[in-house]
Amino acid sequence: MRLERLTAQLRPCPAWQAIDLGFALARAWFPALWALWWCTALPLTLIVLALAWLHSDLWLLALWWCKPLYEAPLLLWASRALFDERPRRGALPGMLGAGLRPRLLPLLLWRRLSPRRALVLPLLLLEGLPQRARRARLRTLAGGSASGWLTLVCYHLEAILWGGMLLGLYLLIPEGLPGIDLIAALEDSAAPAYWISSACYLLACSLIAPFYVCAGFALYLSRRTELEGWDIELAFRRAPPPPAAVLPALALLAPLLLAPPPAEAETWPAPEAARARIAEVLDSPDFGATREVELWLPVADPAQRSTEDAEATWSATPPPWLAGTIQWGLVTLGAIALLILIRALWRERSPRLPRSARTEHEAAPEPHSASPIDHETEIRRLLAADDPGAAIGALYRASLERLDRLGLSLPPGATEGSCVQRASARLPHRVGVPFAAIAAARQHAAYGDRDPSAAHVERLLSHWRRWQGRTDAH
Amino acid sequence: MDAPRRDIATPPPPLDTLRLRETPEGIDLGLRVAGAVPRALALALDLLIRLGLYLLLLPLLALADLGVGLALLAVFAIEWFYPVVFEVWRGATPGKRALGLRVVHEDATPVGLPASTLRNLLRTVDFLPAGYALGLVVSLADPDFRRIGDLAAATLVVHDDRPAPRRGPASTTGQRPPPEFDADTRAAILAFAERAPALAEARRIELAEVLTAPRGVRGGAAPALITAWATWLDRGAPDGRAA
Structure with a gap:
């Protein structure tokens, strides 16, 4: 055993970390190990297929039971590769026969279902001890190792890969093509789907086997490293040799000479020389360097400020009254802004609406609202044009304008009804009545499509004229 | 942090699940x-x-x-x-x-x-x-x-890194390790002292001799020597410098 040629870093570690190291080894050697697995498994697959024709469940069971046969060559290969001696092609037949050695028979019989199979395999294959010693050895090696968990988890990993492959196939086969019947793939051993499922399981086994074997091997190695101090031996072998000047005779005396604590044997440099040396070392760029940075800082000291002002190159200083003027100007502007703001807020709060908003509920009263005379001529013109509907509208608008002038505030968009309600509530009765009649006629015309007769409009117009006269006097 | 030592002739760094992240202070954090x-x-x-x-x-x-x-x-x-x-x-x-x-x-x-x-x-x-x-x-x-x-x-x-239990202060002053040992070796010496009780006796001596045999110490004295070195390193040098 040549520990110098180890291709893996071995150190005593908990079982989980040993298993992880095994997975790392399997990952590095995966192509060779996978090919080797199939080299043994494929001929056997075909032989068993011939024997158990049409019995796919028996076929799979036989292949599954023979797993140790394919795992032994993997372990042999890994044990050589660990010491950097990858087997050549010529050694292949010998390796493939590794699983057939008689001492591996227990693995195919009563040890087949042992959860420690991964750990037993290196013991049987690589050590070849007589049976009694083997049992004691296994007890020593298995202490504290997680080989049972390894076997359990690896069975589940196989199952996950198998299920993933089967379900992936099922989902990825396009509609219209003959798909896989998942129920038959699990239960009906005569169905073609079962054969596909079995093939998937075999593939999953082949993928997990290198990891399983290497993880068991790593558990074995980790335990031996712990028990035999492999890592210490390796480090001791790499230790620097004793200086050539020391002759063997002197070397024999060396432990005796070194027996007292030899602290005083060393010579120390003088303190001054040491300080100079320290300063020299600290000067090196490894311990930092100086660099210049420019930045602005407030001048706290007034004396310093005056000297700096004197040194300043400014030719003209601003007149002293300028700052005061600017200050008062800013204060005045601020006061004005405050006043404007207060005024705006006051307006916002007041219930009075701007004039334009109050007349919004009628479309375009403005051009015709110059004077009562204008209203009357407009109404008469509309009557003459035989359009009493438009005439009553114009009369209504003129009345609204009148109400507005009387100080009755009407919200924008107020209906005729609410205008009448407000007018009767706020104005004296005799003032409100003519407006109610005008509004009623206007409502009939606008919404009921019943235009008033020209005579009715005439009558209302005369009422309105009187009303206007009264309210003017009022 | 035992960083892998590399020069041009050595192969790529060993496979590992440890990822180092350097902080602005120049300290490597291991993930x-x-x-x-x-x-x-x-x-x-x-x-x-x-x-x-x-x-x-x-x-x-x-x-x-x-x-x-x-x-x-x-x-x-x-x-x-x-x-x-x-x-x-x-x-x-x-x-x-x-x-x-x-x-x-x-x-x-x-x-x-x-x-x-x-x-x-x-x-x-x-x-x-x-x-x-x-x-x-x-x-x-x-x-x-x-x-x-x-x-x-x-x-x-x-x-998550769980803090390892620290050994109590040693009663002896220990022994100063040879000056040529680098940081990796010193870390390994400390690790040896911590894990030596869990190692088998023969393996402990074999392991210690890897380091001490070139310096002429063999047998049962080798683990003791390394433990003494570790004690010295653990306490820090008497003048306060970090070991």
Whole structure:
């Protein structure tokens, strides 16, 4: 055993970390190990297929039971590769026969279902001890190792890969093509789907086997490293040799000479020389360097400020009254802004609406609202044009304008009804009545499509004229 | 940290699960990446714990539709936030803690909220097509055993370092080891002193002679000499310099 040629870093570690190291080894050697697995498994697959024709469940069971046969060559290969001696092609037949050695028979019989199979395999294959010693050895090696968990988890990993492959196939086969019947793939051993499922399981086994074997091997190695101090031996072998000047005779005396604590044997440099040396070392760029940075800082000291002002190159200083003027100007502007703001807020709060908003509920009263005379001529013109509907509208608008002038505030968009309600509530009765009649006629015309007769409009117009006269006097 | 010594003639560094991350202070932190087996067991444990939490939700179903709604909300929260909360808060879910695992960023800093959220959201991708099959394949193929979520979030699942029990101070002053021993050899000397009681007597002498035979010490005196060296190293030199 040549520990110098180890291709893996071995150190005593908990079982989980040993298993992880095994997975790392399997990952590095995966192509060779996978090919080797199939080299043994494929001929056997075909032989068993011939024997158990049409019995796919028996076929799979036989292949599954023979797993140790394919795992032994993997372990042999890994044990050589660990010491950097990858087997050549010529050694292949010998390796493939590794699983057939008689001492591996227990693995195919009563040890087949042992959860420690991964750990037993290196013991049987690589050590070849007589049976009694083997049992004691296994007890020593298995202490504290997680080989049972390894076997359990690896069975589940196989199952996950198998299920993933089967379900992936099922989902990825396009509609219209003959798909896989998942129920038959699990239960009906005569169905073609079962054969596909079995093939998937075999593939999953082949993928997990290198990891399983290497993880068991790593558990074995980790335990031996712990028990035999492999890592210490390796480090001791790499230790620097004793200086050539020391002759063997002197070397024999060396432990005796070194027996007292030899602290005083060393010579120390003088303190001054040491300080100079320290300063020299600290000067090196490894311990930092100086660099210049420019930045602005407030001048706290007034004396310093005056000297700096004197040194300043400014030719003209601003007149002293300028700052005061600017200050008062800013204060005045601020006061004005405050006043404007207060005024705006006051307006916002007041219930009075701007004039334009109050007349919004009628479309375009403005051009015709110059004077009562204008209203009357407009109404008469509309009557003459035989359009009493438009005439009553114009009369209504003129009345609204009148109400507005009387100080009755009407919200924008107020209906005729609410205008009448407000007018009767706020104005004296005799003032409100003519407006109610005008509004009623206007409502009939606008919404009921019943235009008033020209005579009715005439009558209302005369009422309105009187009303206007009264309210003017009022 | 026993870094592998390399020069041009030597083969590539040995396979290992230890990943070194250098801190700004120039110190190498060792991360032992965790593989599929412990992680699968941690996942199964977490699954059991979540199942227990779901059983606690069963009385909610007595409240008819309201209860079903509340239960569904709780299931959503547990399914998606259970790993994130535990990873950000304690560094690992209870299942991972039981297996001695921890989630860290790739630079060995503790995992943060964005990375943890990302790696746990991508569990849905790792799950495809059934039972985390895709995550398993990716994890087996990746040198650091990362699944897709870990690759996207730049995180690692590592074995937590449990502090080793320290030996008590020795009563003797020990013996100064030869000056030509480098750091690796000194570390091995200390390791020998710690593990010597567990080794067989013959193996202990054989092992010690590897180091002491070139210096002329053989037989039962060899382990004693190395233990004396280790005592000297462990106490530090009398003038206070680190050994």
